[in-house]
Amino acid sequence: MLPETPAKALIFDMDGTIVDNMRYHDDAWEVWYRKYGLPFERATFSARTAGMAISDIIGPHFPGADAAELDRLAEEKEGAYRETYLPHVAALPGLLGLLDRARAHAVPMAVGTAAAPPNIALILDTLVLRERFATIVSPSQGFRGKPHPDMFLAAAERMGIAPADCIVFEDAPNGVEAARRAGMRAVAMLTMLPAEAFAAFDNVIASVSDYADLNGNPALRFA
Template sequence: MMNDRPARALIFDMDGTIVDNMRFHDDAWESWHLGHALPFDRATFAARTAGMAGNEIISAYFPKAAIAELDALSDAKEALYRQAYRPHVAPSPGFLDLIARAEAAGVPMAVGTAAPPANIEVVLDTLALRARFATIVAPSQGFRGKPHPDMFLAAAERMKVDPADCIVFEDAPLGVEAARRAGMRAVALLTMLGADGFAAYDNLIASVRDFTALDGLPALRFA
């Protein structure tokens, strides 16, 4: 089966995937919305927006704002998040074991994240992970956020791997949709939503609470 074909490259979302941190983002977004007297629906916000760049999210509230103003508004929210999350950075269960297996098999890996550079530093540098990835792709490099497939396609190109041979790990529907548009298989991490939140995606090969539940998945045998 196509879904069982061993992966030749892995692409990881960061927030909610490499680390289980989305509640800290929710807290920061809630504070940001309150500070701007805007309504905030905590139950649905992350599922609707996770994977988009911050200025893309904020532009819906301030459609006439200049890019610099949108960036400043987004930076304020991200500063709230970093202050709260920095003391709690930890890899998702089973993540380090998976990437060690990939490394041993010579399977390259990438990060495709909507996070700004300072947030990437908080996670990847705190956990000393940066050097273990062949490339890191983010909107700060000029790419559109998810559900656009741009970041995942760029990661595959940089790793010199066909998109169909990549597996994307995501916690958000927009990310799984971006993988689908890129022609990539995906694994959903259920750190933010239940499995029913991903039921519509035919490129999904597994939905798991964390990486420890992926043992035995044929596509991750790296044969």
């Protein structure tokens, strides 16, 4: 277990963490998989793939495809997701209060997400949150997807904060594992999976349904 010291920086995953949108991704993925005659196991898909770079999800199905073709296939799915989710974009309860609290303590914040830039824009710009974050890190910048720790380590480095002083907010095992490999504590957001899905991780300091559940939780403190 990592030491329970005050948080000096916060790093947020986006999908399923800033917003509760994973079922819309699953809907788009199911249509995409069926179009190409591929088996789709909805019950396990998000738990297995959330946080991975989309090229790592699609690539194994099309081993002969070049980068341009993989980009086209990815955008086909992502465009469908954005179209269906746009009318429903909403921050998780309590998120804005937590962001305000962190800012009041001069605690920098970052986003580390596998989402493509247009998907990031859909969420952060619709909710007018982009300026809240010191940096946004994604595979489009050349980083490996989760469970690799690359994005979280880059976010910490850009903020000038030691990994052990960062707390990551994640809804998926791949993301919590990325935080563990980065030497960071994590809060498991239970928008997609139950708390039992994160029981094996020794870096999880809390499991909550939304950010309002963190009010008064001693695991998350800034001073």
